[in-house]
Each structure stands twice: as structure tokens, then as C-alpha cells.
Amino acid sequence: MPKDSYLIRNHPILSFPEKERVKFYFEGKEMEGFLGEPIACALIANGIKVFKWTKKGRPRSFFCAVGKCSSCLLTVDGRPNVMTCMERLREGMSIERREPSLWKEEPSPQAKGIKEEGKRIYKTDLAIIGAGPAGLSSALTLAQLGLEHILIDDNPKPGGQLLKQTHKFFGSKELFCGIRGFKIAEILTEEITRWKKTNYLLSASVIGVYKNPNGGFDLAVVQDDKLLKIKTRVLIGALGAQENFLLFENNDLPGIYGAGAVQTLMHLYGIKPGERALIVGSGNVGLIVAYQMLQVGIEVVAIIEAMPEIGGYHCHAAKIRRLGVPILLSHTIKRANGKDFVESAVVVRVDKNLKPIKGTEKRFNCDLICLAVGFTPLSDIFASLDCEMVYIPELGGYLPYHDEDLQTSCPGVFVAGDAGGIEEASTAILKGKIAACSAYEYLLGKKKEVSLIKREAKRRLHELRTSPFLKKIEIGLNRLWKAQEGI
Ligand code: FES
The missing domain is CATH 3.10.20.440 (2Fe-2S iron-sulphur cluster binding domain, sarcosine oxidase, alpha subunit, N-terminal domain)
Known part of the structure; x- marks a missing residue:
């Protein structure tokens, strides 16, 4: 057992x-x-x-x-x-x-393993891929506008990253201030159910997206080892992001997990991923996961950060420090030790060019190394649809070029949430709303119905991005808008 x-x-x-x-x-x-x-x-x-x-x-x-x-x-x-x-x-x-x-x-x-017999074909005006914060927000907005749609996700339950988040959100009441992430997923899902316009396709993986020569898009989806085909006129890609990896000696040892994987184990399935953890990265994710580990009795031996400053909110860092967890700035991981799984880690101080300084190595005994070193947008489907792709490091890497209405360069394809640039769950919710309005407008040509919702969502988005912690996002977005000139 x-x-x-x-x-x-x-x-x-x-x-x-x-x-x-x-x-x-x-x-x-x-x-x-x-x-x-x-x-x-x-x-x-x-x-x-x-x-x-x-x-x-x-x-x-x-x-x-x-x-x-x-x-x-x-x-x-x-x-x-x-x-x-x-x-x-x-x-x-x-x-x-x-x-x-x-x-x-x-x-x-x-x-x-895919069985072709009994292939099912669904037709819809609009399909959303991804039922995380952005996808749920798109679905709710469309439902409120009265447009029926399909919402696809490869997990059995909608909510995406929200389901793993036990911390309370900051911001305004409209953006669920003071409510925990997993509760926000419940609220959005309940609201969506109430409007009866969203058809869920869960535990379903999109394995291919194609332009239909007669217009619209065909999605190949696998659910229960069976192939389904979805024909849609408009597509919103709200696929989220994947965790970044880091280059260091023995970085493939079992016991080195992404921060999201640690949250999945702890918060979705009630499993402790280890006893003693070293966390790499002091952004909000690293700081929050450190606190969440302490809550379940995991000893956090240290958080290390390659930059000379803490990456996340200082209130989170102060809380962690008060609980006795050292945060080592200007430090990186040099090596994981262990034969079949992590037994310890060696960290080293870095200079201002991020070069390791010899003789400053420290060893921590731990059975878990948690990497919280950022995310990369999940943007493959946009590339496969021939959307123009741009590389914006401040937004996480390659992403589909898109305008402020979240329309990509491929007509009828919209991007919502982190797939269009890494930000936060609150901004993903707003981007989901904007993408839904733009898709609705594209599909039905009804601008008036959505202009107020869209304007308000853009205003809030702009407000959130003025936070000094999201400065990087502003820089990335400026690059993105400039990229338009080359497209
Ligand atoms: S694909 Fe299963 S852990 Fe990454």
C-alpha cells in the first residue's frame, strides 16, 4: 500500500x-x-x-x-x-x-494504440484548447455572450495550474483577490456550468491541428485511446506553459522535479515528494512552493537564486526567511549527487556575469531538488498552423506574434494566457476574456456587444502590468508590438 x-x-x-x-x-x-x-x-x-x-x-x-x-x-x-x-x-x-x-x-x-474505428467527428464554431485560468475565462466569457463552444483539456478536471495553487490571490475583487487558486477554478467552473454553453472534452489530448482548405480548422484529439476529429471555425489556444529545465551536472537524476510537479504531487494527490528540498529560483513560484513544502513537513534546506536580487514579491521572501529558510542570492546549482536518485546538491556563488566562483561551493544534503526557473510558452500548435512566431525572452521564449486583441497572424486563431507570453494567473484570466471577445467579434462581426468587456479587461491588464514586478513584461510586450513591423 x-x-x-x-x-x-x-x-x-x-x-x-x-x-x-x-x-x-x-x-x-x-x-x-x-x-x-x-x-x-x-x-x-x-x-x-x-x-x-x-x-x-x-x-x-x-x-x-x-x-x-x-x-x-x-x-x-x-x-x-x-x-x-x-x-x-x-x-x-x-x-x-x-x-x-x-x-x-x-x-x-x-x-x-489509437483506435480509428467509430471515429467521432464534432463540429463547433469555436474550440478552446486548454482549461486553465485563461481557457476557463474564455469559456465563461463566451458562455455569457451566448456562444456555444468546446473546451478541450488533457486533464480529467478543468482548472489547470489553478488546481495546484493554495495561496490567496492579490489584486482586485474582480480578479478573485483573497481567494485561493483552487477555489477560483471551482468558482469559474461552477459559473460556466450555470450558463450551459460549454461542452467539455476532458482527458483529451490534441495531437494535431490543421487548416481546413474549406475554411476553419481540424483538430485531431485522442481521448480514451480513440481518435476524435473536431472541426471548428475559430480557435483559441490557451495551452499554458511548460517548466524550464536547467543545465548542471547530473540534472537528470530522479528527485529533480519542476515546481509544478511538486505542487501536483502535494496538492492534487496528497503525496510528499521528498523530505529535504533545495529550491532553485526565488521568483514567486519558488517562494510560494517553499512555503507550501513547509506546510506539509518538508524541510527546505535553502532557496538559491543566480541573480543578486530576489525575483518574487518581497512579502513572500520575508515570510520564508522568518520560517528559517536561507535564501542565497548570487548562487547557482553546480551538481546533483547520488547514484540512482538525489542524495545531495552542490551550489556555488556566481559573479556578476553569472560565472561560478571557484572555492565557494557549499553542499546541501537533500533528496529533492525543485527547479523553479521559469516557464516557456506552449506554442507548438501555433507554429504548426503557420502563425508567425517571435522570440521574446522577457515573455518566456517563442510565442505566436499577436496584437492587443490577441489575434495571431493566422486569421481565426487567437492566443490566451501564458501560451502568448508568461505572466501570472490573474493576467491569464484577463487575456482569456480578451481573446474570447475578439474571437466572438471575428466570428459574428458583432463589435458593439463586446467592446465594453474588452476595454475593461484591457484596462485591468494594463493596471496589473504597471506593477514594478511585471516591468519585464512591459519590455517584452514593446518588443512584441515592434515585431509587427517585421511581419
Ligand atoms: S511527461 Fe511525465 S513527467 Fe514529464
Whole structure:
């Protein structure tokens, strides 16, 4: 059964009601997990630190927890390369990892396992990909405008990153000030349900997006190993972002997780990802995750930050320091130590050019290294639709060029939330609203109906971006608007 030491029994904010237990087999050994939790989470809760070895014998477990890094692939019920952070646990599942000696090339189950029979085709005027803060906000705005649409997400529950966020939001009442992230997801979802205009397609992965020669777009979607086709006239891409990785020695050891993966384990499934953690990155994510780890009894040995200043809000940093966690500025991680999983980490001071200074190394004993070093927009679908792409480092990297109405260079394709530049959940909510208004206007030509909503959302967005912590965003946006001249 899941080991007690890995399960979070008491949490100051969340509760984890007992779920139905199921038996499964890992390498033939009987284990127990909770029905419907991701297989990877069940393995970690059973104390499995190494999921498999690569061809070269490097151990692997998981990193992103959202199906983006391919670190967690295992053989499940004979199907090779199953993404175990996305695949849900069922009674009697048999999970195998591969020893290096058994490594052989195998076809991807995404290609092999999809059943074409009974292919379902849905038609809609508008499809939204991604049911995080931006996607939910788009869906609610469209529902309030009376436009029926499809909302697709690869998770079984809408909410995206909001579901993992236990902290209270800042800002105005309209932007859920004082409400915790997971509650905001509940509020938005309840509101959406009330309007009865949103058709959810959950646990559904969009594997291809194509321009239809007769107009509109075709989406290839896999749900329950079956292929669905969605024909839509207009598309809003609210895919969010993926966590950045960092280059250092042994950075692939099991026990090195992205901050979002740590939150997934702790807040969605009630699992402790480790006992002693080093956090890399002092932005708001790093600071908040540090506090959340302390809440579940994980010792945070330090937060390190390569820049000479703290990246996140100083109120968060002050709280962490009061709780005894050192924040080492101008420090980076040099190496992770351990044979099959993290046992310690070596950090080093850096000079003003971010070059490590010899002789300043420090070692921390830890079994978890949490990387909170920023995000990259998930923008592949825009590139595959031939949208003009631009590289804006301040906004997280490659993203589709878009104007202030969030229209990309491809008519009928709009971008909402972090997929169009990394900001915050509050700005994602506003961007979702703007994209919905623009898409509505594009589809129905009704400008008057949405102009007030859009103007108000833009005003609030501008207000949020004037915060000194979002200065970088302003710089990035100026570059983005300038990029238009070259397009
Ligand atoms: S794809 Fe599963 S952990 Fe990243």
C-alpha cells in the first residue's frame, strides 16, 4: 500500500478524502494505489524513486507531471512508452520498467494504440484548447455572450495550474483577490456550468491541428485511446506553459522535479515528494512552493537564486526567511549527487556575469531538488498552423506574434494566457476574456456587444502590468508590438 511517510495526512488548507484503493503490479510486485490517480504518483507514493533506465543506463523518474518531458514513460499492460504522469491508475494494471539490457526501439503507443474505428467527428464554431485560468475565462466569457463552444483539456478536471495553487490571490475583487487558486477554478467552473454553453472534452489530448482548405480548422484529439476529429471555425489556444529545465551536472537524476510537479504531487494527490528540498529560483513560484513544502513537513534546506536580487514579491521572501529558510542570492546549482536518485546538491556563488566562483561551493544534503526557473510558452500548435512566431525572452521564449486583441497572424486563431507570453494567473484570466471577445467579434462581426468587456479587461491588464514586478513584461510586450513591423 502507499507508504504512510509519503502521504500527506494533515494539511492546513486542503483535505484528501480517502479514495477507492486498487491493486496494481510494478515489476510483478503487488502494490496499492488510489483509483484514477496518475500512475507516476502511485509509484512515488509506494516509494519507487527510479521508474526506468535509459539506453545508457541513466535512471529516470518524472519531472514535469503534465505530459511534456517524456521522462516518465513506462510499459503499462504491455503498451510501451506510456506517459505515466497522465495515464490514470486502474485495478490490476501491470507496469514494467526496462533494464538497460532490455532496451529496444519500440513504437510510440500514441501511434500504435489509437483506435480509428467509430471515429467521432464534432463540429463547433469555436474550440478552446486548454482549461486553465485563461481557457476557463474564455469559456465563461463566451458562455455569457451566448456562444456555444468546446473546451478541450488533457486533464480529467478543468482548472489547470489553478488546481495546484493554495495561496490567496492579490489584486482586485474582480480578479478573485483573497481567494485561493483552487477555489477560483471551482468558482469559474461552477459559473460556466450555470450558463450551459460549454461542452467539455476532458482527458483529451490534441495531437494535431490543421487548416481546413474549406475554411476553419481540424483538430485531431485522442481521448480514451480513440481518435476524435473536431472541426471548428475559430480557435483559441490557451495551452499554458511548460517548466524550464536547467543545465548542471547530473540534472537528470530522479528527485529533480519542476515546481509544478511538486505542487501536483502535494496538492492534487496528497503525496510528499521528498523530505529535504533545495529550491532553485526565488521568483514567486519558488517562494510560494517553499512555503507550501513547509506546510506539509518538508524541510527546505535553502532557496538559491543566480541573480543578486530576489525575483518574487518581497512579502513572500520575508515570510520564508522568518520560517528559517536561507535564501542565497548570487548562487547557482553546480551538481546533483547520488547514484540512482538525489542524495545531495552542490551550489556555488556566481559573479556578476553569472560565472561560478571557484572555492565557494557549499553542499546541501537533500533528496529533492525543485527547479523553479521559469516557464516557456506552449506554442507548438501555433507554429504548426503557420502563425508567425517571435522570440521574446522577457515573455518566456517563442510565442505566436499577436496584437492587443490577441489575434495571431493566422486569421481565426487567437492566443490566451501564458501560451502568448508568461505572466501570472490573474493576467491569464484577463487575456482569456480578451481573446474570447475578439474571437466572438471575428466570428459574428458583432463589435458593439463586446467592446465594453474588452476595454475593461484591457484596462485591468494594463493596471496589473504597471506593477514594478511585471516591468519585464512591459519590455517584452514593446518588443512584441515592434515585431509587427517585421511581419
Ligand atoms: S511527461 Fe511525465 S513527467 Fe514529464
